[in-house]
Amino acid sequence: MRNAPTILHLDMDAFYASAEQASKPSLRGKAVIVGGLGPRGVVATASYEARVFGVHSAMPMAQARRLAPHAAYLVPRFPFYRAISEQVMGLLRALSPLVEPLSLDEAFVDLEAGGVAWDEESARLTGARLRADIREVTGLTGSVGLAASKMLAKIASEQAKPDGLVLIEPGTERALLGPMPVRTLPGVGPATGDHLRRAGITTVEEIAEAGQDELVRLLGRAHGQALYAMALAHDERPVVAERDAKSVSVEDTYDMDIHDRVRVRAEVQRLADRCVQRLRAAGRSGRTVVLKVRRYDFSTLTRSETLRGPTDDPAVVREAAARLLESVDTTGGVRLLGVGVSGLADFTQEDLFAQARTAVGGAALPEEEPRREVQDEPAEEPAPPAAERRWRAGHDVRHAVHGHGWVQGSGLGRVTVRFETPDSGPGRVRTFRTDDPELEPADPLPLVTRRPGAGALTTQEPG
Numbered sequence: 001m002r003n004a005p006t007i008l009h010l011d012m013d014a015f016y017a018s019a020e021q022a023s024k025p026s027l028r029g030k031a032v033i034v035g036g037l038g039p040r041g042v043v044a045t046a047s048y049e050a051r052v053f054g055v056h057s058a059m060p061m062a063q064a065r066r067l068a069p070h071a072a073y074l075v076p077r078f079p080f081y082r083a084i085s086e087q088v089m090g091l092l093r094a095l096s097p098l099v100e101p102l103s104l105d106e107a108f109v110d111l112e113a114g115g116v117a118w119d120e121e122s123a124r125l126t127g128a129r130l131r132a133d134i135r136e137v138t139g140l141t142g143s144v145g146l147a148a149s150k151m152l153a154k155i156a157s158e159q160a161k162p163d164g165l166v167l168i169e170p171g172t173e174r175a176l177l178g179p180m181p182v183r184t185l186p187g188v189g190p191a192t193g194d195h196l197r198r199a200g201i202t203t204v205e206e207i208a209e210a211g212q213d214e215l216v217r218l219l220g221r222a223h224g225q226a227l228y229a230m231a232l233a234h235d236e237r238p239v240v241a242e243r244d245a246k247s248v249s250v251e252d253t254y255d256m257d258i259h260d261r262v263r264v265r266a267e268v269q270r271l272a273d274r275c276v277q278r279l280r281a282a283g284r285s286g287r288t289v290v291l292k293v294r295r296y297d298f299s300t301l302t303r304s305e306t307l308r309g310p311t312d313d314p315a316v317v318r319e320a321a322a323r324l325l326e327s328v329d330t331t332g333g334v335r336l337l338g339v340g341v342s343g344l345a346d347f348t349q350e351d352l353f354a355q356a357r358t359a360v361g362g363a364a365l366p367e368e369e370p371r372r373e374v375q376d377e378p379a380e381e382p383a384p385p386a387a388e389r390r391w392r393a394g395h396d397v398r399h400a401v402h403g404h405g406w407v408q409g410s411g412l413g414r415v416t417v418r419f420e421t422p423d424s425g426p427g428r429v430r431t432f433r434t435d436d437p438e439l440e441p442a443d444p445l446p447l448v449t450r451r452p453g454a455g456a457l458t459t460q461e462p463g
């Protein structure tokens with residue numbers, strides 16, 4: 001591990017909700033909940049004002065409505081969030097070639113590789129300047145964690161929230177981690193957390209005290225060893241610019257073709273276990289299990305199965321691989337077998353996601369969804385009648401007379417619009433017929449208006 005806190009983790013504060021509040025002045029300072037509004041919808045992001053009521057991301061929307069009945073409920077506008085994300089990622093890439101985005105609003109940056117920080121002081125300065133730049137360019141706040149490893153940088157940004165910066169000095173990591181709950185560590189989801197608790201282990205210090213052998217006994221070799229190392233604050237994972245590892249796979253070629261079906265099954269199970277070991281070592285989980293079979297005549301088949309949620313559970317991968325094998329005829333003999341997992345995600349976040357899916361039995365909407373999997377239209381939204389489809393709650397509109405606004409609600413042939421813009425005060429509400437020819441859908445306005453001459457940031461505040 002490096003000895004300077006030059007790995008930076010940025011996490012925008014309540015990103016979707018903050019973007020909506022910045023875009024809609026009447027919602028500032030109010031409880032705002034963004035997510036799927038259908039019967040099986042899930043909270044994607046709750047504003048800090050909504051969190052006071054106990055609402056949090058991945059919670060079923062019905063529960064959120066009971067806790068915060070007076071909050072503003074909005075569907076996500078991913079193209080809008082993505083545009084802001086591009087601005088933020090641009091600022092990060094100006095710091096270093098090694099930027100590893102985890103989602104629209106979260107990324108690791110290797111400051112040392114960019115030559116912008118080499119010690120505690122330069123790292124702190126760079127982090128502070130970045131936060132100021134993000135605020136200036138996007139109008140939103142982000143929290144920054146700085147540490148000598150990815151794990152601790154992420155823990156630091158969590159502690160910095162909202163709107164702060166925390167730097168973990170090298171050498172203080174173990175003392176800091178010790179009293180924290182086991183769930184703080186990457187790779188400890190609800191299931192692993194429960195498992196450890198039943199063994200009397202609730203804090204990171206207790207993992208360290210239990211020792212590696214006990215951890216391996218409880219969680220298996222790969223997971224146990226990895227977790228023990230994390231508890232000792234050992235984390236050597238590099239910041240990788242492109243998340244090019246889209247899959248993890250292992251395969252074996254056999255000197256002699258395998259004919260025995262029982263042996264083929266056993267080999268597939270073994271490969272599945274090895275594959276999961278690699279997956280966990282990389283701190284990832286995946287959704288699609290792939291089986292590869294090369295037969296005696298060199299014909300190669302691949303079969304895949306996509307799970308309901310990402311997994312790093314060896315039993316789940318073994319079962320999926322076994323099911324896939326059932327559809328492959330191996331009677332002539334097999335010369336190569338492989339098992340892979342693709343559709344990878346970082347597993348701390350996805351663990352939460354998977355749990356939410358199970359809880360509501362359907363399409364969950366994770367906070368800070370990985371870029372590649374972002375959907376613009378959550379599938380669970382019931383399709384409104386054609387006349388009202390143009391007027392989706394929360395979306396921007398323009399009226400020929402009243403100007404720019406957003407849809408507060410629609411139904412029964414009427415649409416209610418609040419006329420306000422990011423740099424206006426809270427606006428007035430007016431109601432129109434849904435077929436009003438003077439009303440049309442509009443693109444979101446930029447959150448920060450760049451006035452000519454406003455570029456010089458060092459000028460004094462007016463007055």
Ligand SMILES: [Mg+2]
Pocket residue numbers: 011012013014015105106368
């Ligand atoms: Mg965030």
